[in-house]
Amino acid sequence: MQYISVSLYRKMINHALSEGIDRSAFDDLPVPMATLDNIQAVPAELFFALHEQLDNALGPGFSVRVGQQMKMDDYGVLGLSWKTCAKAGEIYERSERYFKLLSNTYVFKVEAAGEVSRVHLLREPYRRGVALSNEATFAATVVVLQAMTETDIHPVEVAFQHQAPADLSSHEAAFQCPVKFGQSHNYIAYRTADLNRRTAKADVSINRFLVERVEEEAKGIEVSPLKVAADVEALIKDALPGGIPGILQIGEHMGMSSRTLTRRLSESGLSFREMVRNTQEKVARELLRDTAHSIGEIAFETGFSEQSAFSRAFKRWTGQSPVAYRNNL
Numbered sequence: 524m525q526y527i528s529v530s531l532y533r534k535m536i537n538h539a540l541s542e543g544i545d546r547s548a549f550d551d552l553p554v555p556m557a558t559l560d561n562i563q564a565v566p567a568e569l570f571f572a573l574h575e576q577l578d579n580a581l582g583p584g585f586s587v588r589v590g591q592q593m594k595m596d597d598y599g600v601l602g603l604s605w606k607t608c609a610k611a612g613e614i615y616e617r618s619e620r621y622f623k624l625l626s627n628t629y630v631f632k633v634e635a636a637g638e639v640s641r642v643h644l645l646r647e648p649y650r651r652g653v654a655l656s657n658e659a660t661f662a663a664t665v666v667v668l669q670a671m672t673e674t675d676i677h678p679v680e681v682a683f684q685h686q687a688p689a690d691l692s693s694h695e696a697a698f699q700c701p702v703k704f705g706q707s708h709n710y711i712a713y714r715t716a717d718l719n720r721r722t723a724k725a726d727v728s729i730n731r732f733l734v735e736r737v738e739e740e741a742k743g744i745e746v747s748p749l750k751v752a753a754d755v756e757a758l759i760k761d762a763l764p765g766g767i768p769g770i771l772q773i774g775e776h777m778g779m780s781s782r783t784l785t786r787r788l789s790e791s792g793l794s795f796r797e798m799v800r801n802t803q804e805k806v807a808r809e810l811l812r813d814t815a816h817s818i819g820e821i822a823f824e825t826g827f828s829e830q831s832a833f834s835r836a837f838k839r840w841t842g843q844s845p846v847a848y849r850n851n852l
Contacts, residue, residue, distance in 0.1 A: 525626065526564035530597045532573065533559050538589040539577050548580060571652025578655055584693025586655040590662025591697050595670065600820045604764035609725040609776065611668050611676070612718030615642050617765050624828060625819045633718075634710075639679060640718055644709040647684070654685035661711045662697045668713075673723040678713050682706040728758075729776055736778040748790035751777075752798070755788065759802045763826035770795040799826075804840045807833070811849045818845050 536549060536556065549556055552573070554565050577585050595602035601621045605614045612633065619631045630645040644661070648654035661681055668676055677699045687704035688694075694702045721729065732754070739745050758776055762768035773795070774784040788795060803825045810821045822833035837845045 525567035527567050527570040528597075528599055529559055529562050529565055530599065531593075532565045532570055534593065534597055535573055535577060535589050538592050539581060539585070542581050542585070542588075544577070544580055548576075571650060571656060574652040574655040574659070575650075578651075583688035583690040586659040587662045587693045587697045590659035591666055593659075593663035593666060595667060600816055600824065604824065605667060605671065606724065607761035607764070608671065608722050609762070610718065611672050611720045611722060612640070612642075612713070613765055614664065614667060614671070615718075620764070620766065620828065621823050624823050624830065625817075635715055635718075638715055639712050640715045641710040641712045644711075646709065648709075651685070654683065657683060657685075657709050658694070661709075664711065665697060668717075671722045671724075672720050674720070676713070676717045676720070678711045680710075680712040682708060682710050682712075684709055725776075729778075732777040745787075748787060751784075751787045752791045752793055755784070755795075755798055756802050756805075759799055760806055763803065763806065764824055765826075766828070767799060767826045800840075803836070807837055807845070808841075808848075811845055812852055821845065 532554070539548070540546065553569050554562070574586055577589075595605050598605070601618060604617050604621070608614055608617065615631045615633050619633075622630060632643040632645060634641045634643060642664075644657055646653060646657060648657060661678075665678065680701050680703070681694075681698050682703040684706055685704060691702065735746055754777060755773055758773050759768055762772065770781045770784060774781045777784065779787070785795060788798065807821055807825050810816050810824060816824070818834065819830045822830045825833060827833040827836070834845055837843075837848070841848060843851070
């Protein structure tokens, strides 16, 4: 059975209440409101059924409107990983990794083609609730990209497989671009340059590193090897949810060539490969000790594409399985 995060289920209920629906409308929910604080997920079919119920009660566009209220924190581990993306479009790549590893409820596929890129949502609308959830998903990614870049970027086109609702005013307000229905695929299209736009966090980090390089050249002294190693570790940690980063990727962020970065790490007796491995282990230990994240979520956070591969690696590092390590704390 497929499951959806309870935070998304709760978000729909809370937004419906803000739009004026009476609390009594939720008295007969299969997952009662009183139990939501004690569970982590709800069956996907119940989530889709709630979309249908609220669309009927509050009119066309409710799913889009609730999508616009989504925050990165509402998506749990995945949302936290979005905050460390270097480029706006990485949210789709990380989402693809996450759902491939942990769920089959969503599948994103980025199709980059010249000046415009399409992000496909490969989820067939086999019932109306799925179609409505697809609308909410695309509306949510619009506000997430705007929050990450601190700009007012919008898609250039949105397409859905299902037929158009009677009222499109919510769609027009949310997407501010042509919205097509009855199409062969679900996709949201952005200017490729917008998806490659640096996030606000990345801008701050990259500018800091570049200032350090300028100061090094101007003063003729180098930042200490220990600081370089600490900066590399922080950047690797941020990059891991997107997969294992390469030295060229990290070097670009720091304003260094891969050759220079290799030399600077060697001054601390380290190699880039060792730093990746050490960072993976450090992150894994921290998450197993200090969070309730599932083993699959921790595998995602540490750059693995399969939970089993993470478990084997962790046992190689520590002599214990992740579950045994957590139980022995």
